[in-house]
Amino acid sequence: MRNFNVLSRRSFLDRSVKTGLAAALSTLVDIPFVVKRALAEGNIGLNGKKVLFVWLRFGNDGLNNIIPIQDPEYAAIRSSIEIPKDAIDYSLTGPCDFPVSSPTIGDPAFNTYWYNKGIRLGNGFAALHPGLKFLAPVYNAGDLALIHRVAYPKQSRSHFDSQNYWENGNPNNDLSKDGIFYRTMIESGLANTSPLTAISVQSALPLLLRGSLAAMTNLTSPTRYDLLGVPNTTDGNNKAFNAMAGGNYYPFAAKRNRDLLELQYQNMSNTLRIFGGLDFTEAGNTFLDNVNTDGDTAPYYLFPTTNAKNGGYALHGSNTAAQAKYTVPTSQYGFFTNLKAAAMILNKTDAVIAGTELGGFDTHQTQGGATGSHASLLQTVGWSMYALQKYFSQYADKAAWKDVVVVTFSEFGRTAVENSNAGTDHAEASAMYVAGGGIKAYGSGNGSGVFGCSPADSIPWITGTRASSLASCNTMYAAGLPIANNGLPVAAGYLRRSTDYRSVLGEIIRKHLGATQNQLNRIIPGYGNPGENLLAGGTSSIDGVQIRGEPGLL
Numbered sequence: 001m002r003n004f005n006v007l008s009r010r011s012f013l014d015r016s017v018k019t020g021l022a023a024a025l026s027t028l029v030d031i032p033f034v035v036k037r038a039l040a041e042g043n044i045g046l047n048g049k050k051v052l053f054v055w056l057r058f059g060n061d062g063l064n065n066i067i068p069i070q071d072p073e074y075a076a077i078r079s080s081i082e083i084p085k086d087a088i089d090y091s092l093t094g095p096c097d098f099p100v101s102s103p104t105i106g107d108p109a110f111n112t113y114w115y116n117k118g119i120r121l122g123n124g125f126a127a128l129h130p131g132l133k134f135l136a137p138v139y140n141a142g143d144l145a146l147i148h149r150v151a152y153p154k155q156s157r158s159h160f161d162s163q164n165y166w167e168n169g170n171p172n173n174d175l176s177k178d179g180i181f182y183r184t185m186i187e188s189g190l191a192n193t194s195p196l197t198a199i200s201v202q203s204a205l206p207l208l209l210r211g212s213l214a215a216m217t218n219l220t221s222p223t224r225y226d227l228l229g230v231p232n233t234t235d236g237n238n239k240a241f242n243a244m245a246g247g248n249y250y251p252f253a254a255k256r257n258r259d260l261l262e263l264q265y266q267n268m269s270n271t272l273r274i275f276g277g278l279d280f281t282e283a284g285n286t287f288l289d290n291v292n293t294d295g296d297t298a299p300y301y302l303f304p305t306t307n308a309k310n311g312g313y314a315l316h317g318s319n320t321a322a323q324a325k326y327t328v329p330t331s332q333y334g335f336f337t338n339l340k341a342a343a344m345i346l347n348k349t350d351a352v353i354a355g356t357e358l359g360g361f362d363t364h365q366t367q368g369g370a371t372g373s374h375a376s377l378l379q380t381v382g383w384s385m386y387a388l389q390k391y392f393s394q395y396a397d398k399a400a401w402k403d404v405v406v407v408t409f410s411e412f413g414r415t416a417v418e419n420s421n422a423g424t425d426h427a428e429a430s431a432m433y434v435a436g437g438g439i440k441a442y443g444s445g446n447g448s449g450v451f452g453c454s455p456a457d458s459i460p461w462i463t464g465t466r467a468s469s470l471a472s473c474n475t476m477y478a479a480g481l482p483i484a485n486n487g488l489p490v491a492a493g494y495l496r497r498s499t500d501y502r503s504v505l506g507e508i509i510r511k512h513l514g515a516t517q518n519q520l521n522r523i524i525p526g527y528g529n530p531g532e533n534l535l536a537g538g539t540s541s542i543d544g545v546q547i548r549g550e551p552g553l554l
Helices: 009-019 033-039 072-077 135-140 159-168 180-188 234-249 259-276 330-348 373-394 501-512 517-523
Strands: 050-056 144-151 198-201 217-219 353-358 404-409 430-436
Touching (some): 050 330, 050 373, 135 373, 180 198, 180 353, 180 517, 198 330, 330 353, 330 373, 353 373, 373 404, 373 430, 430 501, 501 517
Parallel strands (some): 198 353
Antiparallel strands (some): 144 430
16 A cells, blocks of 8 residues: 655656556556657647637638629629628739728728728638628738638538537547547647646537547636636635645555556646636736727727727727727627637647637528628637737747647538528538738738639639539539529539648648648548548549648648
């Protein structure tokens, strides 16, 4: 019989050397965790590169994010939710337009939402939803890629199935119960040797970070995180530390005194201490822009979590006109609290991956166009990207903007044709955003930051009206069914993918995080199947659809 001990790293290393490949550390193919790190391929977690993910849950309507505004069929099939053209030439190429507001109360041009036309993206074909206007500065800096027509083979239109497939990296495989980023951390060798490797800040740990060989961290509330059932307070932390220390005096049978258990408690203790040094409170939300934002009289707060920190509201009083200076809907303060926490964790700790989620994209009815429920969500997305670029550029500690990639997920897109309730239904491909200081986008390695939304794209966007056969069908109907006798498509129009989401994530995991190709083949199994063409592109052996492969963002 011997007592339970919380090991120091030195004592753990010493014991690991002495025990070699003992069964007490058999979790990772009978290799001790510290040895697993030493044997790991690649540079995941060692090169200083990090990823922040944002889940756009319940099916973001990509056609009203990156708008094919030069396709005449777009306006014809979206009479209630169309984003109209402005009196400008959308065929011009160059930077994305940025409709800067006036700070003068009473000026009809001063508010973001009062600009209600498609924002010219500068690729000669596409436009941005006006709610996404704050993407423009990030895009024009060459730090943002807008990828349209993203999906996977044999797309499921079930929210739950499709979310699982995006997160487990195995489309249409219901047996895979671990996530892409979980497997990434396992491949790094850090999953059980570091207290924080990957973390989510949301209601529950997503499948993206779940698996059986290691425990990732989830914070349901960054100001009241809970480890060992103890809230985040000075007394609570002391209670947790004392509880773990008390285990030192509790005798265990030798065969049950596992080094793994000791290591888990050590990581819990270290995690508590790490979080104890971060100020997640409202008082700590002091992050400001470095310019007078949006042409206003002062900089805006990067993470709007109260009315006073929401855009230019505090600069112009509390009257109705001033409320129009909000940069995000007041209902999204909880999201920005979580986003700020995820950004701080990446910036202040050794965590490699962190993220959160934004729900509400299941817009079956009254979706709205330039204003409305979907516009409010997109406004949140647009400001998020801008805020993260400024935060990691101005407040960098362990994560500079050049070392961070921000990526969005959404399980599917919406129908091209709006439904009878002025909304859209479940369909196939949607839009994906990838941002970061190392991204090759507009002016920094690619002629445009828009992928998949142009007739000049490597897999062209086909314009025109409905066709009688899918072979010549407008791109917005490409995955639908042939037309019916009344001249309308049987299906409401499904946007077929030209990029597989796994190719986007695969490029990030290999080129940015530092995985080897062999590691990537294990993290995303489709890379090991030559017929899927996830790396170089080609025709998918799964469903015969042509895809571009990795987009070349890094």
